[in-house]
Structure formats: structure tokens, C-alpha cells
Amino acid sequence: MSRTDDKDLKGNFKPQDAPHYDDVLQCMRCGFCLPTCPTYALTGRERSSPRGRVALARAVAEQKLEFTQAVKEESFFCLDCRACTTACPSGVRAGEVMEICRSQSHAFYPLGTAGKAFREFILQKMLPSPEKLETSMLPTRLYQRLGIQWLVRHSKVLKLGPGWMEKAEGMLPELDKPLRTQLPERIEAKGKKRGKVGFFLGCVMTLMYPGVSRQTVRVLVHQGFEVITPRNTKCCGAPHLSEGDRQTARELALFNLDLFLDQDVDYIVTDCAGCGASLKEYEELLEGQAEHAKLAKFRSKIRDITEFLAEVGLRTEGLKPVNKTVTYHEPCHLCHAQGVSAQPRKLLKQIPGVELREMAEASWCCGSAATWGLKYSEESQKVLDRKLGNVRATGAEALVTANPGCHLQLAWGVREAGMPQQVLHLMELLGEATPD
Amino acid sequence: MISTTAIEHLKEKLGAQNVLYEKEDLLVLGYDSTPGVHHLPEVVVYPTSTEQVLAAMEIAQREGLPIVPRGSGTGLSGGSVPVQGGMVICLTRMNRILEIDEENLTATVEAGVVTLDLFNAVAAKGLFYPPDPGSQKISTLGGNVMENAGGLRGLKYGVTRDYVMALKCVLPDGSILTTGGKSVKDVAGYNFKDLLCGSEGTLGIITEITVKLIPPPKDKRTFLAYFNDMRTAGEAVSKIIAAKIIPSTMEIMDKATINCVEDYVKIGLPRQMAALLLIEVDGHPAMVAEEAEAVEKILREVNAAEVHVAKTAEEAASLAAARRTALSALARVSPTTLLEDATVPRSRLADTFDEIERLTEKYQLKVGTFGHAGDGNLHPTVLCDERNADEMQRAHAFYNELYEKVLAWGGTVSGEHGIGLAKKEYLARQIGPGGVAVMKRIKQSFDPKGLLNPGKIFDEGDPCSKPHVEEGFRVSH
Numbered sequence: 001m002s003r004t005d006d007k008d009l010k011g012n013f014k015p016q017d018a019p020h021y022d023d024v025l026q027c028m029r030c031g032f033c034l035p036t037c038p039t040y041a042l043t044g045r046e047r048s049s050p051r052g053r054v055a056l057a058r059a060v061a062e063q064k065l066e067f068t069q070a071v072k073e074e075s076f077f078c079l080d081c082r083a084c085t086t087a088c089p090s091g092v093r094a095g096e097v098m099e100i101c102r103s104q105s106h107a108f109y110p111l112g113t114a115g116k117a118f119r120e121f122i123l124q125k126m127l128p129s130p131e132k133l134e135t136s137m138l139p140t141r142l143y144q145r146l147g148i149q150w151l152v153r154h155s156k157v158l159k160l161g162p163g164w165m166e167k168a169e170g171m172l173p174e175l176d177k178p179l180r181t182q183l184p185e186r187i188e189a190k191g192k193k194r195g196k197v198g199f200f201l202g203c204v205m206t207l208m209y210p211g212v213s214r215q216t217v218r219v220l221v222h223q224g225f226e227v228i229t230p231r232n233t234k235c236c237g238a239p240h241l242s243e244g245d246r247q248t249a250r251e252l253a254l255f256n257l258d259l260f261l262d263q264d265v266d267y268i269v270t271d272c273a274g275c276g277a278s279l280k281e282y283e284e285l286l287e288g289q290a291e292h293a294k295l296a297k298f299r300s301k302i303r304d305i306t307e308f309l310a311e312v313g314l315r316t317e318g319l320k321p322v323n324k325t326v327t328y329h330e331p332c333h334l335c336h337a338q339g340v341s342a343q344p345r346k347l348l349k350q351i352p353g354v355e356l357r358e359m360a361e362a363s364w365c366c367g368s369a370a371t372w373g374l375k376y377s378e379e380s381q382k383v384l385d386r387k388l389g390n391v392r393a394t395g396a397e398a399l400v401t402a403n404p405g406c407h408l409q410l411a412w413g414v415r416e417a418g419m420p421q422q423v424l425h426l427m428e429l430l431g432e433a434t435p436d
Numbered sequence: 437m438i439s440t441t442a443i444e445h446l447k448e449k450l451g452a453q454n455v456l457y458e459k460e461d462l463l464v465l466g467y468d469s470t471p472g473v474h475h476l477p478e479v480v481v482y483p484t485s486t487e488q489v490l491a492a493m494e495i496a497q498r499e500g501l502p503i504v505p506r507g508s509g510t511g512l513s514g515g516s517v518p519v520q521g522g523m524v525i526c527l528t529r530m531n532r533i534l535e536i537d538e539e540n541l542t543a544t545v546e547a548g549v550v551t552l553d554l555f556n557a558v559a560a561k562g563l564f565y566p567p568d569p570g571s572q573k574i575s576t577l578g579g580n581v582m583e584n585a586g587g588l589r590g591l592k593y594g595v596t597r598d599y600v601m602a603l604k605c606v607l608p609d610g611s612i613l614t615t616g617g618k619s620v621k622d623v624a625g626y627n628f629k630d631l632l633c634g635s636e637g638t639l640g641i642i643t644e645i646t647v648k649l650i651p652p653p654k655d656k657r658t659f660l661a662y663f664n665d666m667r668t669a670g671e672a673v674s675k676i677i678a679a680k681i682i683p684s685t686m687e688i689m690d691k692a693t694i695n696c697v698e699d700y701v702k703i704g705l706p707r708q709m710a711a712l713l714l715i716e717v718d719g720h721p722a723m724v725a726e727e728a729e730a731v732e733k734i735l736r737e738v739n740a741a742e743v744h745v746a747k748t749a750e751e752a753a754s755l756a757a758a759r760r761t762a763l764s765a766l767a768r769v770s771p772t773t774l775l776e777d778a779t780v781p782r783s784r785l786a787d788t789f790d791e792i793e794r795l796t797e798k799y800q801l802k803v804g805t806f807g808h809a810g811d812g813n814l815h816p817t818v819l820c821d822e823r824n825a826d827e828m829q830r831a832h833a834f835y836n837e838l839y840e841k842v843l844a845w846g847g848t849v850s851g852e853h854g855i856g857l858a859k860k861e862y863l864a865r866q867i868g869p870g871g872v873a874v875m876k877r878i879k880q881s882f883d884p885k886g887l888l889n890p891g892k893i894f895d896e897g898d899p900c901s902k903p904h905v906e907e908g909f910r911v912s913h
């Protein structure tokens with residue numbers, strides 16, 4: 001056998017932030033992940049499947065392949081939806097391997113000055129700073145200020161199609177004022193107090209869906225929790241990981257880690273599935289960069305809002321009936337990345353008046369996946385169409401989800417398709433049931 | 437090396453999107469689920485019709501390229517690994533269900549249809565396609581026919597071969613052979629159909645398959661029985677069979693397997709137990725009641741530690757689904773899972789468990805055993821690390837010795853996974869030089885130039901047909 005005994009073979013990867021060799025070796029190529037992978041469903045091409053992607057990473061580690069353009073392409077074509085993680089009995093996490101490969105690709109294929117400037121602008125200037133993000137938020141100009149217009153003009157960088165800008169703007173919800181500056185840092189619990197939670201307010205939530213997070217906080221308070229929302233919370237780092245900027249992600253993570261551990265709260269709750277997934281993975285991201293005990297403590301406190309309420313038990317007395325038929329789309333970063341799947345359904349069933357109608361393939365990605373939907377707009381449309389077909393078949397009045405990325409994509413898709421469904425975050429629905 | 441003209445030709449005939457030759461594509465189509473075997477093809481094609489299969493084969497012939505058919509690559513004996521390079525013909529884009537004939541109780545499908553998709557499509561019409569390999573969510577019917585796949589229901593309902601009624605097959609000389617049909621009885625001439633079933637892609641490429649369907653059982657009952665030792669579980673199986681009860685499913689898992697599966701599915705399997713049997717009886721409600729009672733009685737007699745009955749259909753289904761993940765779940769424990777397919781007469785089950793235990797001890801290995809106990813078909817799986825040469829050697833010695841016993845007891849070296857690359861030597865031991873020679877002559881008559889899936893089932897004295905192990909190759913930017 002031509003293999004070495006090296007436990008953590010890096011081979012043709014750059015040594016920093018290379019996938020762990022053991023992680024890729026773990027794949028026994030059974031293919032259980034194939035039917036769950038949206039990009040494999042789109043292309044029917046083995047290399048665009050989890051099994052294929054892990055095999056590519058393995059070949060790079062074993063020096064059978066350079067880190068080629070195609071490996072880079074696959075790492076960005078992967079939706080990072082983690083459906084393969086749920087499906088894999090051997091515990092292989094192909095999505096994460098690809099996420100790591102994204103950062104590798106920057107090392108191998110440095111962006112031109114234009115691309116670099118853009119990346120630095122978005123990832124290192126705007127996202128880490130809540131103030132900057134908010135001042136850029138003169139509503140309709142959000143995307144332009146975020147650099148999207150700029151990006152489109154320099155579309156060589158990410159090979160974006162021309163329909164992209166239109167789609168991005170079409171997706172914008174009506175914007176309210178950002179929530180971050182309006183929310184008191186501390187809100188007292190109502191009724192019999194059950195505990196103290198830190199609320200992790202995500203960037204997209206405060207900017208695009210302040211109304212949703214407002215409901216989340218209302219619900220928490222009504223459920224008997226004192227809510228602490230630290231003003232200077234920074235971005236969770238998910239966009240950075242998704243774009244392969246692990247360094248900035250780590251800096252943000254270290255900041256948030258200390259910020260929240262200083263609050264002396266029982267739990268840290270978020271209503272953004274993407275943030276939740278990212279926070280829960282600080283432990284891996286910061287391995288060796290922060291005290292293990294601290295990381296473990298932080299990890300043990302993180303809950304998605306639906307997970308949290310199901311765990312502590314929803315106080316249902318006094319809830320107002322919300323007479324609606326709803327169907328539930330599972331955000332990838334909730335069901336696959338965090339394994340939270342039964343809890344939101346349990347809550348839905350506890351809201352008086354709500355009738356839950358399961359859709360087929362509820363945990364199939366909606367095609368949004370951070371900027372994937374914008375970069376691969378044609379493919380994204382196909383993934384979305386499959387989702388909308390399943391939604392349509394339920395005939396439900398409302399489409400409920402629990403993540404801003406899905407929310408944007410679904411609301412846009414439903415509108416474009418002329419479907420009647422109202423798209424709601426689960427907390428909006430629960431908010432509706434919660435008396436003042 | 438395949439010429440650029442040939443590539444152009446292929447694109448013309450099959451469409452550019454169905455012809456892949458970038459290194460990254462070749463790399464990921466050079467394996468199946470068998471550990472340690474990997475080799476790059478030169479080109480991969482995805483035909484979408486029988487005519488395209490034929491066209492691709494003609495071009496391969498002209499270029500002198502070996503041809504390797506492939507389904508979903510879930511094979512466990514290396515059958516679709518292109519050990520001599522050449523052209524991989526991947527059938528997964530031929531995935532249409534052509535007809536479900538409710539009058540004749542048959543279904544006709546293209547070879548790339550996924551097993552579970554057929555199962556679901558016929559179930560929607562109130563019919564039943566029983567063969568269900570653990571890989572049913574992924575494997576193709578072509579692959580199933582070629583490996584004569586078994587499954588969790590094999591005990592009562594038989595294996596893929598028992599359901600194949602007709603095949604359409606492209607032969608290496610460019611002729612198209614159709615064999616069988618919708619007639620239930622057919623004894624016209626040699627039985628090509630049976631010959632092709634289990635031929636592991638060495639005789640022809642299957643493009644269409646007609647299978648038999650049956651009415652689904654009206655009722656079923658699922659048991660989960662726990663045991664304090666493997667031997668007792670083996671005895672329970674033999675006793676149930678001896679009592680002339682044929683459950684539809686009788687699956688076994690040992691402690692290592694139980695724990696790995698539980699790590700994945702988290703449905704409360706008993707981690708401390710030495711063995712578990714998943715038993716399902718089905719059929720007419722009256723018979724199910726009678727058989728269920730008899731099964732329970734036997735389980736009590738042999739002193740099963742606990743016996744549980746699944747309360748709902750969902751619970752039963754989730755147990756079967758959990759069992760299907762056994763092999764992949766075992767892969768959690770170690771980087772490499774070497775599995776075998778030893779099959780013994782059922783009266784020898786308990787002895788086989790003893791033997792596995794003895795050899796595990798002797799060779800100092802970690803072994804997880806699961807399998808279709810009712811068929812006598814076991815998958816002792818060595819949990820090892822392919823980077824550890826010494827451990828790999830012990831693993832092979834383990835199987836070597838195990839197979840000696842299995843053969844002595846009248847067993848077989850493969851119950852369902854086929855011979856492929858992995859078991860050629862064992863096969864020769866089982867059927868002897870005479871048997872191998874006849875097989876070679878049959879191969880000759882189908883494929884005189886030896887272009888189709890070379891190096892599989894038996895050695896052709898060619899060093900290239902030895903399993904190739906991931907030889908290095910480099911690609912630059």
C-alpha cells in the first residue's frame with residue numbers, strides 16, 4: 001500500500017486549516033448520502049456528491065490530486081446544507097470538509113486585487129461591525145452598500161450571472177429599523193420567572209427581520225425568561241466560514257465567546273438557525289485557541305429558540321388561538337447542522353388553532369444557502385422549485401420556517417410563483433399566539 | 437490513452453454532458469464501496485438509452501478500451517472498479533420506470549432505476565417488489581441483477597434472481613440479447629437469464645429489466661429479541677427454521693454493531709446485549725398470529741434475554757432502516773471496514789458464531805458481525821485501519837481461516853455480494869479448477885476479446901487483474 005502512516009496527512013493541502021485526514025478516511029463510500037444531496041440531484045455527477053467530494057479531498061491529502069480548480073469549484077458548489085451529515089451512518093461530514101476546502105482555495109487561488117478588496121470590505125469591515133452594517137442599511141441600498149452592485153460589475157470574480165442583481169433586490173423584504181439599537185439590553189421576565197437567557201441577535205435578523213426577533217424576545221419574556229441582549233454582539237462568523245475566511249471567523253468567535261460567558265446567563269438562545277449552527281461549532285473552530293473548559297461551557301448553553309422552548313416546555317395557558325393551516329420547512333442549519341427537527345413541530349402543534357400539514361421532503365434545502373442562491377441562480381431556482389412544489393401540495397395557508405436565509409428565499413419564491421402562502425418564522429406565529 | 441477523436445465521437449453520440457474525462461471525475465468513478473480497491477478509468481459515459489450503450493461500446497471496441505459497467509457503485513466486492521482503466525459505462529441516468537403491468541404483475545425498468553424507487557412506485561399501485569438490499573436507497577436494479585442482490589427479506593421471498601423475468605442486454609460484439617419475457621413459464625433453450633443474474637457485469641450490459649411483482653402481505657409482526665450471547669441467537673434462528681416457520685426477516689447484530697447503529701439512529705437499542713435478532717413474520721393475518729406465537733415460544737425456550745414486539749408500523753420500519761445502516765455505522769469505529777459475506781447452512785449458524793469469536797481472539801482483531809441470519813448469510817466485519825499493514829495481514833488471515841471452515845461445512849464464500857476482485861481466490865477454492873475453467877469458457881463465448889469488465893470473478897493470468905491499490909497519480913493545475 002502506498003499510504004503513509006501519518007495520522008493527519010495533509011499531502012497537497014496547505015498545512016493551515018486542512019481537512020483532518022481521519023475525517024475523510026472515515027468515508028466507506030456506501031453512498032447513503034447520495035439521495036440526500038441537492039447538488040447530486042441536480043447534476044447526477046459523482047464529484048458533486050458528498051461521497052465524491054470526500055474522495056476528492058482524500059485524493060488531495062494523499063497527493064493523488066493537486067488542489068485543482070475543480071476541487072475549488074466543488075467546494076463552492078456544495079450548498080453546505082449538511083443533509084449528507086444527517087444521512088451518513090459513519091459520521092462523515094462532507095459539508096464541513098468542503099467548508100474547509102473553501103478556505104484552502106483562497107490559499108491556492110488568491111483573488112485578484114479587486115476580489116480581495118471586495119472580500120475584505122464585506123467580511124472584514126462590514127460584517128464584524130454592527131454599527132457599520134447598520135449605517136449602511138439605508139434600506140434599499142443595503143445590497144449595493146454590501147458591495148453587491150460593485151460585485152456585479154466585477155462579476156468575473158465570482159462568475160455571477162446578470163440576473164443576479166435583480167434577484168438580490170427582489171428578495172429584499174420591506175425593511176424596518178435595525179433591532180439591535182432598539183432592544184433594551186435587559187428585559188425582565190413576565191409571570192413566574194424560569195431563568196435568564198442571553199439572546200444572540202444575528203446580523204440578518206436585526207437588519208432584515210427585526211420584527212421576527214422582536215417576537216422572539218416577547219415570547220421568551222412571556223414564557224418567564226429574563227432576556228439579556230448584549231449590544232455589542234458581533235456577527236457569528238457563519239458568512240466568513242461560508243466564504244472560506246476562517247481567520248476572521250475565529251476573531252469574531254473569540255469575541256462573542258467572552259462577551260456571552262461574561263453575562264452569567266443560563267442559556268444562550270438564537271432565532272437564526274445559521275447563527276445557532278455556527279455558535280455550536282465554536283468548539284471545533286476555536287480548538288486550541290481558547291480554553292477547552294470555556295468552549296465546552298459555551299457550547300452547552302447554546303440553543304435554537306425552538307429547541308429551547310421545547311426543552312423547557314412551552315407555557316400554553318393564555319395563548320390565543322391562531323387559526324391557520326401551516327406547513328414547516330426545516331432550515332438545513334437547524335435540522336442537519338444542529339439535529340433540531342422534532343422540536344419545532346412539537347411547538348407548532350402546541351399553538352392553539354394551528355394545524356400542521358407535513359410537506360414531502362421537509363428537510364430538503366430551499367436553495368438559498370448563504371450566497372449560493374445568488375452565485376448559482378439557475379441551480380438555485382431548480383432547488384427552490386422542488387421545494388415550492390412540495391409546499392403547494394400541502395395546500396397550507398402559511399409556510400413556516402426558522403432561519404432568515406430560508407425566509408428570504410421562500411418569501412421571494414412564493415411571490416414569484418404567485419402562490420398564496422404567507423411565509424413566517426415560527427416565532428412570528430408563536431408571537432401571534434402570545435398575549436401582550 | 438483514449439484519443440481526442442474518440443472523445444469527440446462519444447460526445448456526438450451521447451451528448452457532451454454525458455461524457456466525462458476530467459481527472460476529478462475519473463477519480464471519483466474508480467471506486468465502489470469495497471475498501472482498498474481503486475483505479476482510474478480513462479473516460480466515463482452516462483448513456484441514456486440502449487442505443488447509446490451500444491454506441492459507447494462500439495467506440496470502446498475501436499479504441500481497444502476495456503469496458504466496465506457501473507450502477508451506483510455500492511458493490512462490496514469491487515465489481516465496478518475499472519482495474520484496467522478504460523471506459524466506465526455508468527447506467528444511473530437510465531432511470532425510467534417504463535411500465536408497471538398490473539395485468540401481468542410485472543414492472544419493466546431501465547437498468548439505472550434505484551431499487552427503492554421501484555419499490556415505492558409499485559407500492560403506490562398496491563404491489564410488492566420484495567428484494568431489498570441494505571443499500572436499496574442507492575443501488576440500481578442493474579447492479580442488483582448483476583450481483584444477484586439479496587436483502588432483508590431474502591429468507592422468505594428470495595433474492596433478485598427470483599424476480600427477474602426478462603432482460604435486455606448489450607453484448608460486447610454489438611448484438612442485443614433479450615431473454616425471458618412476461619410469460620410465467622419459459623423453458624425455451626438455455627437459461628440466459630439465470631446466467632446473466634450474478635454475472636457481475638462480465639457478460640453483457642443490462643439496459644432493461646422486467647421483474648415479477650407480488651401482492652403485498654396483508655399483515656406483519658416485528659420482534660426484537662435480545663440475547664446474552666451470540667450462540668444462543670444462532671440457536672434461536674436454527675430452531676425457528678427447524679420449526680418450519682419462515683419469517684420474512686431474521687437479521688442479526690452483535691454488540692459492536694448494536695452500539696454503532698445506536699450511535700447513529702438513537703432509538704434505544706440495547707447497548708449492553710451481546711446480540712439482537714430482528715424478526716418479522718408476514719402474510720395472512722391468521723397465519724401471522726400463529727407464526728408470531730410460535731416464534732415467541734421458541735425465543736422463550738432458548739432463553740432470549742428480552743423479547744419486544746414493535747407497536748406500530750413506523751416502529752417496525754425504523755428498526756429495519758436501522759439495520760440497513762449496520763455496515764456504514766460500523767465504519768464509525770475504524771477508518772477501514774473489511775467485510776465478508778460468509779454463508780453457511782443454517783444449522784451451522786451457532787458454530788459459525790463460535791468460530792468467528794475464536795478467530796477474533798486468535799488474530800487479535802476488532803470484529804463486528806451482522807447479517808441475514810435467517811439465510812445463514814453473515815457479514816463478519818473487521819474494523820481496522822488500512823494504514824496498519826500488520827493488522828491488515830491478520831484480517832486476511834482471519835478470513836482465510838474462517839472460509840476454510842465455511843467451505844468445509846458446505847457454505848459459500850459469497851451469499852450476495854459477489855466475487856468481483858475481492859474473492860477470486862476463495863471462489864476458486866469453492867468451485868475448483870474445473871468450475872473456474874467452465875466459467876472462463878462461458879465468458880469466452882459472450883466476450884471473446886475479453887473487453888468486458890476484465891479482472892473480475894476469476895484471474896485471467898493477467899497481473900493487471902490483481903486488485904490494484906490506489907496507485908499514485910498526479911495532476912497539475
Ligand SMILES: Cc1cc2nc3c(=O)[nH]c(=O)nc-3n(C[C@H](O)[C@H](O)[C@H](O)COP(=O)(O)OP(=O)(O)OC[C@H]3O[C@@H](n4cnc5c(N)ncnc54)[C@H](O)[C@@H]3O)c2cc1C
Pocket residue numbers: 029030031468469504505506507508509510511512514515516527547548568569570571574575576577578579580581582583584585586587588636637638640641642643760763764852853889
Ligand atoms: C451499506 C450497504 C449495504 C448493502 N447491503 C446489501 C444487501 O443487503 N444485500 C446485497 O445483496 N447487497 C448489499 N450491498 C451490496 C450492493 O449494494 C449490491 O451489490 C448492489 O446490488 C450493487 O448495486 P449498484 O447499482 O451499486 O452496482 P455497482 O456496485 O455499480 O455494480 C455492481 C456490479 O454490477 C455491474 N453492473 C452494474 N450495473 C450493470 C448493468 N446495468 N449491466 C451490467 N453490469 C452492471 C458492475 O460492473 C459490478 O460488477 C450493500 C452495500 C452497501 C454499501
Ligand code: SF4
Pocket residue numbers: 026027028029030031032033034050051054084087088089090091092094764767
Ligand atoms: S459520506 Fe457517509 S454516507 Fe456518504 S458514502 Fe461516505 S460513509 Fe457513506
Ligand code: SF4
Pocket residue numbers: 036037038039040048049050053077078079080081082083084085094095098
Ligand atoms: S452539504 Fe449538502 S450540498 Fe454539500 S455535499 Fe452535503 S448534501 Fe451535498
